[in-house]
Amino acid sequence: MMDFPELNRGDRGEAVVQLQTWLNRVGAMLKDDGDFGAATERAVRYAQGIAQHASTGTVDGALWSWLGSQPEPFPLLATNGLAFIAREETGGLNYYSLHTRWPHYPALASGVTIGVGYDLRFTTKSEFNRLWSPHLPPSHIRELEKDIGRKGSKTRVRELKKAGIEVPFDKAWKVFVEHTLPEYHGKTLGIYPTLNKLPDLCRSTLVSLVFNRGSSLNGERRREMRAIRGILVEADNPSYHKKKIKMLLADVEDELISMQRLWSPETGVYKRRQKEANLWRRGLQAW
Template sequence: MDPISTKALQLILDAEGLNQPGKWPGGNSGVTIGIGYDLGFTTVDNFESDWENDLSSSQLQRLKDAIGLTGIKARNKAALLTDIKVKRAGSERIFKERTIPQVQFITEKAFPGIDALPPDAQGALVSLVYNRGASMVDKPGQDNRKEMRAIRDAVAAHDLQKIADQLRSMKRLWIGKGLDGLINRREAEAKLVESSIQTS
């Protein structure tokens, strides 16, 4: 897989902002720090390895207690962490050197054939996986991952427009739920894919 494109990197940075542990992002998120580093979906080993040079030992210990918590449990934990602040410089370094390569690897496994797509289209899907994870399995009684499966098929077929269309279709999951940031992010990803059609 190509190094993530400049446009895709900026899209993720703009969408994620700088998260502080005391402000829970909502939805099914965990306590989130730095550039979208979600403690609900990492491991203790990865967290310690990534952040040991940027947080004190006491901060690391307190944040470790949030690993694996999502939704309401994460919201309640975040309320106890408002005094911990992460810095942008360290957060961006971890984002670029540690997190993005990991997410690129996961994205490549989730969408076989992605390496044949233009770099901006690859990057849009890295943004998607960074935000939603790579699961293709619906929650019980829901169809919340059907677009992920359709994108997987579209990547294999090298159908860039279908990828963009499915990113837009995904917005249905957040309409009316006060999560406009996710709706805007899917649109930005779709546009980034479409911008690469002319260069493919």
């Protein structure tokens, strides 16, 4: 049984990994690397604020107890895998507070995006209102409705920021875990039916992929996504032993890397494919 010691910035080890994992339950979006650095301290203060504890940056028994009582945000995905997706969509807590809390434009085919990867180009007015009206002022809702179904631009997001439209992170997190994540888990399951049989972090890898690229399998640009489906179908053979299944599933990492052909190396999506490949490998190794 793990002890729950007092922790401060500079500490390292398994207790810090446990802390980071539990902080991720409430939206910290941390890498579970066991290093209590600036990002983890920021997340501790963030959690202390939610828990209405004093903002000390020190993890004491009261914070351990509160974090331990928090539910898993989406039980079908490992909390640290879920945190990976949210971090890729927002840049993390600090980046969110500095940039992503305002409407932003991720470029390429995206529309104006708010919160944790909520793209206004790919929603409807009724759905947008259902999800966001409880969280944003009516004037902000009316202005953002203008971007539904439309491709985004840097000019438009500058206009929205100038108008004072922003999304508090606690509201963004709520919509993400209650709606957006279940929606994309369902889309991923639709094209990869054996998703829930995979190791925890591998499930998160594929949901991250679909969250970023959508669920279409049509066309030359989707050949690796189709190849992944074939690998998963082959690996689901009940006569195979675990070692053979792991060998087959290892090929998914290669397909994720192969997808980088579609983007320039300096782009975020190119780098995201590498991170997803790393997460997939980690999931297999832990299985």
